[in-house]
Amino acid sequence: MARFVMEFERPLAELEDKLASLKSLDITSTPELAAELADLEREVERLRVTLYSALSPWEKVQVSRHPDRPKTDDYVAGLFDQVVELRGDRVFADDQSIFAGLATLDGRRVVVIGHNKGHSTKENVARNFGSPHPEGFRKAERAMKLAARFSLPVVTFLDTAGASPGLEDEERGQAWAIASCLETLSALPVPVVVVGIGEGGSGGALAIGFGDRLIMLENSYYSVISPEMCAIILHKDAARAPESAAALSLTADDLLRLGIADEIVPEPLGGAHREPDMVIAEVGLRVAAALDALAGEDPHALVERRYEWLRSIGVFSEAG
Amino acid sequence: MSINDWFKQREGRRYTVSAPGCPEGKPGDGLPDGVWRSCPQCKRTLYQGDVARCLSVCPHCGHHFELIARDRIDAIIDPESFEEIDATLTSTDPLRFSAGKPYGATLEKARETTCMTDAAITGRASIGGHPVVVGAMDFRFVGASMGSVVGERIARAFDLARDERRGVVLLVASGGARMQEGILSLMQMAKTSAAAGRLAQAGLPYVSVLVNPTYGGVTASFAVLADVIFAEPGAMVGFAGPRLVEQTIRRSLPKGFQSATSLVEHGMIDDVVPRIELHDRVATVLDYLMPDAAVRGGDL
Numbered sequence: 075m076a077r078f079v080m081e082f083e084r085p086l087a088e089l090e091d092k093l094a095s096l097k098s099l100d101i102t103s104t105p106e107l108a109a110e111l112a113d114l115e116r117e118v119e120r121l122r123v124t125l126y127s128a129l130s131p132w133e134k135v136q137v138s139r140h141p142d143r144p145k146t147d148d149y150v151a152g153l154f155d156q157v158v159e160l161r162g163d164r165v166f167a168d169d170q171s172i173f174a175g176l177a178t179l180d181g182r183r184v185v186v187i188g189h190n191k192g193h194s195t196k197e198n199v200a201r202n203f204g205s206p207h208p209e210g211f212r213k214a215e216r217a218m219k220l221a222a223r224f225s226l227p228v229v230t231f232l233d234t235a236g237a238s239p240g241l242e243d244e245e246r247g248q249a250w251a252i253a254s255c256l257e258t259l260s261a262l263p264v265p266v267v268v269v270g271i272g273e274g275g276s277g278g279a280l281a282i283g284f285g286d287r288l289i290m291l292e293n294s295y296y297s298v299i300s301p302e303m304c305a306i307i308l309h310k311d312a313a314r315a316p317e318s319a320a321a322l323s324l325t326a327d328d329l330l331r332l333g334i335a336d337e338i339v340p341e342p343l344g345g346a347h348r349e350p351d352m353v354i355a356e357v358g359l360r361v362a363a364a365l366d367a368l369a370g371e372d373p374h375a376l377v378e379r380r381y382e383w384l385r386s387i388g389v390f391s392e393a394g
Numbered sequence: 395m396s397i398n399d400w401f402k403q404r405e406g407r408r409y410t411v412s413a414p415g416c417p418e419g420k421p422g423d424g425l426p427d428g429v430w431r432s433c434p435q436c437k438r439t440l441y442q443g444d445v446a447r448c449l450s451v452c453p454h455c456g457h458h459f460e461l462i463a464r465d466r467i468d469a470i471i472d473p474e475s476f477e478e479i480d481a482t483l484t485s486t487d488p489l490r491f492s493a494g495k496p497y498g499a500t501l502e503k504a505r506e507t508t509c510m511t512d513a514a515i516t517g518r519a520s521i522g523g524h525p526v527v528v529g530a531m532d533f534r535f536v537g538a539s540m541g542s543v544v545g546e547r548i549a550r551a552f553d554l555a556r557d558e559r560r561g562v563v564l565l566v567a568s569g570g571a572r573m574q575e576g577i578l579s580l581m582q583m584a585k586t587s588a589a590a591g592r593l594a595q596a597g598l599p600y601v602s603v604l605v606n607p608t609y610g611g612v613t614a615s616f617a618v619l620a621d622v623i624f625a626e627p628g629a630m631v632g633f634a635g636p637r638l639v640e641q642t643i644r645r646s647l648p649k650g651f652q653s654a655t656s657l658v659e660h661g662m663i664d665d666v667v668p669r670i671e672l673h674d675r676v677a678t679v680l681d682y683l684m685p686d687a688a689v690r691g692g693d694l
């Protein structure tokens with residue numbers, strides 16, 4: 075299978091291909107080729123570092139959407155035992171764009187909820203590319219309420235371009251389903267640990283996307299609107315998304331600076347897909363530490379503190 | 395109430411909800427009384443003075459024109475009962491948003507044309523004798539989008555109502571979350587929903603009235619978390635805008651899609667209520683739901 079090359083990686087990818095083809099030659103008898111190979115290797119390494127160590131917001135958005143990036147079900151499979159999946163909203167359907175389940179993280183029993191992008195086209199079609207229908211949000215809310223009843227902490231994974239904007243989604247109350255999740259999540263009397271693993275697209279992400287701790291992967295984003303849509307609104311031109319991405323303050327660094335994210339998980343050079351196992355393991359440690367820090371908190375105090383935190387978000391002046 | 399009674403009742407109190415600092419004679423929708431306008435529904439030519447007296451409802455066919463936030467509040471509360479709160483909150487362009495037109499300039503222009511500090515105004519009032527916190531949004535102010543100030547005003551409205559044992563009545567219009575405040579705007583959805591939830595837990599009622607248009611992050615947060623949801627005739631309400639939905643499904647939308655009437659049919663709202671009846675309908679709901687309504691000797 076051909077590897078997926080992001081737009082900004084192209085110059086590097088071309089060099090890497092050239093390097094690979096040189097390496098496949100037998101160069102032991104041609105010293106000048108060997109020298110060229112060594113030069114090229116240095117050049118590739120240099121470019122790799124400069125390219126990936128200072129990604130622009132728009133480049134990070136592209137990394138967050140990389141098809142090989144670990145998905146919610148990779149984290150579930152890699153980190154949790156004894157998984158009992160919870161399916162269906164008990165009203166209409168089981169929306170596979172949201173995963174929900176009972177799961178155990180190194181001895182800690184939790185409820186896991188996550189946007190569930192697929193690994194293949196077929197999976198993505200079945201999961202609507204990770205864009206939930208109202209049923210998905212209602213399943214998520216069902217899982218939240220279960221967590222509350224049985225005092226199980228909630229761990230959520232964010233990875234959606236946004237809620238599904240279809241005709242039937244509207245008719246079945248997309249806005250109502252999201253709003254209801256927001257209200258329920260805001261008052262959930264158990265610890266809620268949120269992990270931004272990829273895309274954090276607007277209301278569809280927020281519905282399961284806030285709590286007592288927000289951990290973001292270095293190249294994940296969280297935004298009120300997609301950079302493309304923002305560019306279309308501002309300039310009628312989706313190609314100006316890079317400007318919008320920079321203006322929207324959507325990177326993990328931005329969210330940390332704005333007091334919305336609590337910590338950032340560094341990714342290997344090039345993105346989480348380069349070393350998925352390492353990233354998944356690190357996320358597991360961070361989630362476990364967050365759960366342990368929140369364990370034993372008085373449920374009422376937890377909800378009050380979450381409300382105080384939510385109420386503190388927003389910047390304005392209040393002149394007398 | 396007949397239209398004539400209604401006219402009589404409204405006579406002379408069109409601008410009782412005054413905008414501080416707003417020059418007299420520049421209140422409403424920017425249209426002076428002396429101009430003629432045409433009704434998009436019945437195509438008749440109307441004298442703006444008549445339309446304004448009728449709270450911007452076409453006297454011939456009942457078409458609901460856009461109404462400014464202060465007039466919306468005026469139309470729903472008991473006369474002279476409004477006392478604005480949190481009037482001095484203003485946005486500070488926290489992200490220094492620079493893509494497209496600078497946000498600071500956008501705000502400046504909106505303030506000038508609307509005499510508002512942001513897209514929502516809130517205050518204490520009474521409706522049918524019941525103490526409420528009332529709020530209204532104004533589409534002329536950056537599309538009635540929700541940024542930090544709108545989110546804060548709405549959240550404070552719920553908090554104040556909880557503290558003072560009031561109901562909450564919101565007249566909602568919005569293009570969605572305000573993109574110029576980025577993630578801060580998105581988080582206002584969680585903040586306002588949390589505040590609405592706490593009012594509900596305190597046993598106090600919340601009625602929302604969705605007006606044209608209500609979309610995006612505002613619909614998907616506090617707007618639809620009310621105990622009773624009404625919409626004005628002709629209001630378009632949804633999460634995704636109709637053009638985006640059309641692009642997604644790649645066919646044309648059914649007639650009436652996202653209209654107030656179709657929302658009733660799909661079970662999403664309780665009723666479509668003409669502007670003229672809003673005060674009485676909301677008062678009746680409060681008669682039932684205000685915890686101390688019996689003590690107050692309401693109509694029940």
Ligand SMILES: [Zn+2]
Nearest residue numbers: 433436452455
């Ligand atoms: Zn008319």
